[in-house]
Amino acid sequence: MTQAVILTLLLLLVAAISWWVWRQNELDAADEPPKRDDDARVMPLLRGINFLLSDQADLALQEMVQVARLRSDAIDVYMALGEMFRGSGEIGRAVRIHQNLLARPDIQPEQALEAHYALGRDFHTGGLLDRALRQYEQALEIDSGHLPSLEAALRIREQGKEWLKAEALLCRIERVRGEDAHDHRAFLYAEEARRCWHEEHDRQKAMEYADQAIALDEGCASAYLVRLELLLEQEAPWPEVEALLRRLWQQCRHHAQQAIPLLVKYARYRAASEPFLIGIWRDSHDEGMMLLWLEQLHKAGCDDDVRRLIDATGFTTSSLRGDLHLLSLAGEEAAGQVDAGLVARAKRWRRQVKDYVCAECGVEVREMRWQCPQCHQWGSMRTVNGDVL
Ligand SMILES: [Zn+2]
Known part of the structure; x- marks a missing residue:
C-alpha cells in the first residue's frame, strides 16, 4: 500500500466525516444552541486533517478513530474507518467494524448492502475467497443488480478457474450494464475448453467450447490455441494444422506467436512448421516472434536448429534487447567466439527480464x-x- 493510496483514503474519510459533522450541526442548529459535544467531535477532526496535511497518516488515523468513538451511531464514519483499515492492511480490524455494523438492529437495507460488500472486500483482500463470495452473494440478495458485488464475484470465479460460473455472472453484468461482452465471454469459453482438455481429457467438450469461443470472437487467440493443441495431440495432417495457423496469424496479430511453443513441443511438427514460420518471419520481420522460436528450440535442446535457422534466414537483431536475448541463447559451441562472461551475464539478464x-x-x-x-x-x-537501434 503506497502512501499516496493511504492519503487518498484518508481524504475520502475526512470528506465523509466533514459532511457528517456539517449535517449534525445543521440539525442541531435547527432547535438548540451548539453543545460542547460539537467541539469534542470537531477537535479530533481538525487534528486529523492537520496530521494528514503534514503526511502523518498513522496519527491522522488515530484521530479519526477518536471521532467515531464520540458518536457511536455514525454508521458512515464506521464505514469510512473500515475502508481505511483495509486500505492500510489491517484486515482484522476492518472485518470487525463491518461485522459489528451488520449486527446492529438499526441498520437500513442500503447500509447493510454496503456493509456486506465492504466485508466481502475485506475477506477478498485477505485472500478468504469463499467468505468474500458469501458476502457478495448477501449483498446481491439485497440488490440483485449491485454491479460492484457482481464484478468482485466474477473476479473470484475467474481466480478459481470456475469458468462457467464466471460466465453466468458475466451475463448478469451484461444485463445490468446493458452492454454486450462477447469478447470477454469468448475468453471464458476458451479457458473452459482448455480445462476440459487438460483436466478431463474430454476432447469433444474442449472442441465445442473452443468453437463457441471462436464463433463469439474471431480474434480470440486463446481459443485457436486450444484447437491447435487438440490437432497436434491427435497427430492431424500438416495441411489441417497449417490452415488453422493461417487463420490464427490473420485474425490475432498480437498473440499468434503463442502457437510457437506448441509447434516446438510436438517434435513431429517441428520440421513441417519450419517453412511456414520462416514465411511469417520474411513477411513481418518480427524480431520477438523469431527470438521466441529460437528460444523454444534452444530449450528443447535443438541448438543445431537454432544455428541453422539463423544462417538460413539471415536473422539479425535490431535492438539491444534483441542482442542480449540472442546472446543468451548461445550454446556450448559459442566458447571461444564470444566472451564467456558476457554470455553468462546475458543468460542472467534473460532469466529476470519480463x-x-x-x-x-x-x-x-x-x-x-x-x-x-x-x-x-x-x-x-x-x-x-526493444527499441530499434
Ligand atoms: Zn492490466
Whole structure:
C-alpha cells in the first residue's frame, strides 16, 4: 500500500466525516444552541486533517478513530474507518467494524448492502475467497443488480478457474450494464475448453467450447490455441494444422506467436512448421516472434536448429534487447567466439527480464497470460519489444 493510496483514503474519510459533522450541526442548529459535544467531535477532526496535511497518516488515523468513538451511531464514519483499515492492511480490524455494523438492529437495507460488500472486500483482500463470495452473494440478495458485488464475484470465479460460473455472472453484468461482452465471454469459453482438455481429457467438450469461443470472437487467440493443441495431440495432417495457423496469424496479430511453443513441443511438427514460420518471419520481420522460436528450440535442446535457422534466414537483431536475448541463447559451441562472461551475464539478464506488458495498465509479466493479473483485462498482454537501434 503506497502512501499516496493511504492519503487518498484518508481524504475520502475526512470528506465523509466533514459532511457528517456539517449535517449534525445543521440539525442541531435547527432547535438548540451548539453543545460542547460539537467541539469534542470537531477537535479530533481538525487534528486529523492537520496530521494528514503534514503526511502523518498513522496519527491522522488515530484521530479519526477518536471521532467515531464520540458518536457511536455514525454508521458512515464506521464505514469510512473500515475502508481505511483495509486500505492500510489491517484486515482484522476492518472485518470487525463491518461485522459489528451488520449486527446492529438499526441498520437500513442500503447500509447493510454496503456493509456486506465492504466485508466481502475485506475477506477478498485477505485472500478468504469463499467468505468474500458469501458476502457478495448477501449483498446481491439485497440488490440483485449491485454491479460492484457482481464484478468482485466474477473476479473470484475467474481466480478459481470456475469458468462457467464466471460466465453466468458475466451475463448478469451484461444485463445490468446493458452492454454486450462477447469478447470477454469468448475468453471464458476458451479457458473452459482448455480445462476440459487438460483436466478431463474430454476432447469433444474442449472442441465445442473452443468453437463457441471462436464463433463469439474471431480474434480470440486463446481459443485457436486450444484447437491447435487438440490437432497436434491427435497427430492431424500438416495441411489441417497449417490452415488453422493461417487463420490464427490473420485474425490475432498480437498473440499468434503463442502457437510457437506448441509447434516446438510436438517434435513431429517441428520440421513441417519450419517453412511456414520462416514465411511469417520474411513477411513481418518480427524480431520477438523469431527470438521466441529460437528460444523454444534452444530449450528443447535443438541448438543445431537454432544455428541453422539463423544462417538460413539471415536473422539479425535490431535492438539491444534483441542482442542480449540472442546472446543468451548461445550454446556450448559459442566458447571461444564470444566472451564467456558476457554470455553468462546475458543468460542472467534473460532469466529476470519480463516479456509481456499489459496494454491497459502497463504491468509487466514474464510468462504470457490471457488475463492481466493486475487490471483483470482479457487479451491485453503484448510482447515487449526493444527499441530499434
Ligand atoms: Zn492490466
